[in-house]
Amino acid sequence: MASSSHDAFRRRQARLGWALSAPALTVIAAVTIFPICYAIAMSVSNVSATGSGFSLNGLTGNNYSIMFNAPQWRYALFFTVLYTVVTVAIEVALGTAIALVLERLTWARGWMMALMLIPWSMITVINAQLWGYIYNPTYGVLDDIFSRLGLGAPVILGTKVPAIMALMGADVWKTTPFVVIIVLAGLVMIPRDYYEAAAVDGAGGWTIFWKITFPQLRPTIALAVLFRVLQAFGLFDLPFVLTNGGPGDSTQSLAILAYNAMFRDLDFGPGAAVATSTALLVVIGCLVFLKVFRAQAGTEES
Amino acid sequence: MATAAASAVLLAATACGGSSSSGSGTSSAPAVSGSATSGTITWWASPITTSGSDPRTVLIKKFEKAYPKIHVNLQSAPTDTDTNRSSLITTISGGATSPDVYMGDVIWPGQFGKAGLAAPLSKYLPKSYFSQFAPGLAQGATYNGQVYGAPFFEDEGFLYYRKDLLAKEHMKVPTTWQQLESEASTLTKKKDAKYGYVWEGDSYEGLTCDFMEYLGSAGGTVLNSGMNGSTLNSAAGKKALSFMQSLITSGASPKAVTTMQEPQAMSAFASGQSAFLRNWDYGYSYANTASSPSKVVGKVGVAPLPGFAGGTSPGTSTIGGWNLYINPHSKHVAADLTFIKWMTGATAEKTLATQFSEIPTLQSVRTSSGVVSSNPVLAAAAKTRLIPRPAGTPQYAKVSQAIYTNVNSALTGSAQPGPALSSASSAINSAVSSSGSGL
DSSP states (O other): OHHHHHHHHHHHHHHHHHHHHHHHHHHHIIIIIHHHHHHHHHHTEEEEEETTEEEEEEEOSHHHHHHHHOHHHHHHHHHHHHHHHHHHHHHHHHHHHHHHHHHHOSTHHHHHHHHHHHHHHSOHHHHHHHHHHHHOTTTOHHHHHHHHTTOOOOOGGGSHHHHHHHHHHHHHHHHHHHHHHHHHHHHHHSOHHHHHHHHHHTOOHHHHIIIIIHHHHHHHHHHHHHHHHHHHHTOOHHHHHHTTTOSTTTTOOHHHHHHIIIIITOOHHHHHHHHHHHHHHHHHHHHHHHHHHHHHHHHHHO | OHHHHHHHHHHHHHHHHHTTOOTTOSOSOTTOOSOOOOEEEEEEEOOSOSSSSOHHHHHHHHHHHHSTTEEEEEEEOOSSHHHHHHHHHHHHHTTOOOOSEEEEETTOHHHHHHHTOSOOGGGTSOHHHHTTBOTTHHHHTEETTEEOOEEEEEEEOEEEEEHHHHHHTTOOOOOBHHHHHHHHHHHHHTTSOSEEEEOOOSSSHHHHHHHHHHHHHTTOOSBOTTSSSBOOSSHHHHHHHHHHHHHHHTTSSOGGGGGOOHHHHHHHHHTTOEEEEEEOTHHHHHHHOTTSSOSOTTOEEEEOOOBOTTSOSSOEEEEEEEEEEEOTTOSOHHHHHHHHHHHTSHHHHHHHHHHHOOEEOBHHHHTOHHHHTTOHHHHHHTTOEEEOOSTTSTTHHHHHHHHHHHHHHHHHTSSOHHHHHHHHHHHHHHHHSTTOOOO
16 A cells, blocks of 8 residues: 555656646747658658748658659768778777776876867867868868878879768867777776686686776677767768768768758658658668677676 | 938838738838938848959948948858858848848849849839849849849859960960860970960869850850740760760860869969960950969950851850848848949949959949950950850759759760750750659
């Protein structure tokens, strides 16, 4: 009986909680859930943009068939996936390595962290402008270095492969610190006893890393990868500032493609289809990643 | 009597605004003619020049002196034209009644007219108003028989050159592209300048403008007269693109032009690194103003762009510049029209020309001796042959993208001129034919 009155109390509390958060939830629904639903609705409708707003006239699968048949979309998908996989892999490897070093530092750790946060805390557009100066073919510092080394004056952002690598470099520079912070938080949570026990057993550095540190870090790294994949897949500001999708359309990401279709060409239907399918792809990608990661963790533990 | 007429007009304006008709609607009363004498309107305009006093506020002050009861609020727009456009599209399609008047690119009438994002000015203003402008300007602002933009100031491509370097090597100002190419390569070979000729070769709208000039000089076009098919993949197209490519391969232009937009090309020239420059009207004052970071003050000359050897000289210059448009949701159409008529009238145009060296749109001001003698750019402008971009189609943005991405690929060497043109051509065809909906 005591427990049922306790349950009733909890239900009342829950109701009150919902009531109190209702205004905030309404705002969130209005500014995020509604636009998402509207974008999905747009992607399956005949959209016409007029001076007095959009009108959705009837259902159609046309937007998606336009998208699937467009070579630009297939290339943008390839580019975005390639970009995501490469940058996230480098950032996680580099970030973990840096975090391992930082963990050993004592008084310098705080200073190093503060230093590393500078690139991460900078707005991407400003970050991109700075890299634009570095990559500039007429007065950029990188070209100056190349020409002093006798390697000529490459036009980095005007050549396909170097342009892609340049974007990746700017991304790695900016977001590796983010991975470092997350991994470092995971590192300091690992109990000291594990390392002491391993040392007593006579394990070497590599063995300790692969048998103790890495398995313990797994959930933390998974979290870092998830955050990074979500962000990298929506790649927009770096190419928007640095290359505008060029040379040709070799750095045109899915987000740039959707933006151009919607706000430059006023093709809101196909643009919404690209946006919706991009979101869907990244959600599926993350779910698959989590599943694989968990399954692997399970087999190792058993 | 004047006030009575004005208040009648105002009444009509409010009635019109209340119905909030879109551009395609026919309910708007054409009785509104732009003789309102009071009200407050918002003008959306991006910065016109970056140095000295702001032409926008100078003009607003003069306007408010002429019409003391009309107050104009300036809303500064993004300097990047594409960002400017997307902000306007989202604002106006959301039904916003402000800004009332906006300054927009000359290539917007097709897209904005079709989507009802601009009010058709020709419904309010007589033919005689539009015929005062330089030939082609009002026509360029026309979509489907209606004029959507009032030509505010014009712009076009010019050739800037270093007088001192040409004199040193006893060279003449080039009148053909081939002459420009050989002089530019000679000047770099003799180490007179690091680069010969810089222009806008990045993958963006500016490259379409540059390409149109070579294409026009070669006698080519982009679209057929029905605006529903590409004519780009022609002998003239190949001549234009092969020549642009050869500028880079011959060393007349650096490889870096394929990443240059106006500011980069301008700074390469103004810092003394380049002997020739293709840029818009602002290039002259930028390079010759002592307060700017220019190192070539007093050494710069300006000429119309060259043509191809054996063809007409001078070559063609792409039309750029800005129009004034009315938001179809504006509640002050009468005051908007008063403002637009004044801003495109003789006083404002003369101020723009003599004080800010912008090219005036009014034919009478353009050719007046006071304006022509005030500035070498305006004198050169009187000699150029103008060519419009194919902006009569609402799909212009896609047509232009097909041009600049493929031309840029050819310039960077990742495609040959032939395949690049046929790829651009097929992208243009799929954009302008049928519904035109696509990526």
